[in-house]
Amino acid sequence: MEETIDARGLACPGPVVLAKKALEGSARVKVLVDNETAVENLRRLALRNACGFAVEGGEGGCWEIVITREGPLAEAPAEASPETRGTKAPRAAGPTVIVFAHDRMGGGDDTLGDILLRAFVHTLLEVKPRPDVVVCYNGGVRLAVEGAQTAADLRALAEGGTEILVCGTCLNYYGLTEKLAVGRVSNMYEIAETLTAAGRIVRP
Amino acid sequence: MTTKGGHVVFLFPSVSHALKAEKILKEAGVTHKLIPVPRHISSDCGVCLRVEAPLRDEVVARLRGRVTWEGEAPLEGS
Numbered sequence: 001m002e003e004t005i006d007a008r009g010l011a012c013p014g015p016v017v018l019a020k021k022a023l024e025g026s027a028r029v030k031v032l033v034d035n036e037t038a039v040e041n042l043r044r045l046a047l048r049n050a051c052g053f054a055v056e057g058g059e060g061g062c063w064e065i066v067i068t069r070e071g072p073l074a075e076a077p078a079e080a081s082p083e084t085r086g087t088k089a090p091r092a093a094g095p096t097v098i099v100f101a102h103d104r105m106g107g108g109d110d111t112l113g114d115i116l117l118r119a120f121v122h123t124l125l126e127v128k129p130r131p132d133v134v135v136c137y138n139g140g141v142r143l144a145v146e147g148a149q150t151a152a153d154l155r156a157l158a159e160g161g162t163e164i165l166v167c168g169t170c171l172n173y174y175g176l177t178e179k180l181a182v183g184r185v186s187n188m189y190e191i192a193e194t195l196t197a198a199g200r201i202v203r204p
Numbered sequence: 205m206t207t208k209g210g211h212v213v214f215l216f217p218s219v220s221h222a223l224k225a226e227k228i229l230k231e232a233g234v235t236h237k238l239i240p241v242p243r244h245i246s247s248d249c250g251v252c253l254r255v256e257a258p259l260r261d262e263v264v265a266r267l268r269g270r271v272t273w274e275g276e277a278p279l280e281g282s
Contacts (some may be wrong), residue, residue, distance in 0.1 A: 122241075149237070
């Protein structure tokens with residue numbers, strides 16, 4: 001049984017969502033798309049689910065993709081899950097420390113940087129193993145204060161055993177000392193010791 | 205912060221749409237969270253807005269006519 005989907009005009013993740021749904025009911029799904037990102041996303045969808053993939057066209061900005069499924073759809077993506085990634089990666093001697101030195105992720109645009117950092121902190125809850133320590137300094141202390149949208153996720157990390165250290169000097173400088181919502185006020189001695197003793201430092 | 209019961213995620217055509225929707229919900233005082241699009245939906249792109257399932261209808265009412273969204277999906281757990 002073949003199903004045809006016209007996903008032209010749809011932005012990510014539209015084409016993938018539709019294709020995946022169609023594959024649940026049909027072993028052969030034809031998808032029409034009008035952008036290369038969709039082609040690549042569908043290619044990955046096929047790869048993850050061990051499906052056949054063929055693409056034709058491209059002229060006039062329209063591609064015809066055929067995805068064929070042999071067995072049932074994979075329950076989970078075939079790409080490494082966080083669990084397997086965590087166990088395959090060589091374990092560093094010493095704790096994993098995540099450093100928040102800014103309240104943004106990356107440089108370029110602050111609005112985007114804000115979204116990315118919130119998404120990062122949220123995703124940390126899914127990453128196994130969880131980090132041993134989170135250190136917030138300079139603008140990073142804003143993640144741990146009242147009203148910060150990241151505070152709830154940091155609290156969940158803390159409840160799961162991650163230690164959250166927040167630079168006291170920085171809280172004081174920004175006038176946020178009374179507003180600390182999660183974590184423990186720390187000082188440069190402890191921060192310097194934590195960073196130098198770390199097996200792995202992650203700085204988003 | 206983890207709520208028992210389900211959530212609903214709203215998917216948008218772009219990050220800008222998601223941001224606009226977030227602004228609307230923020231102004232309206234509707235509890236929500238901007239999160240990466242869950243892996244099982246698509247790991248290829250973007251962010252989406254997660255709300256508690258009982259708030260779904262209110263969110264739809266707030267967003268309708270002000271910002272377009274591409275779809276909704278139920279989300280179990282956190």
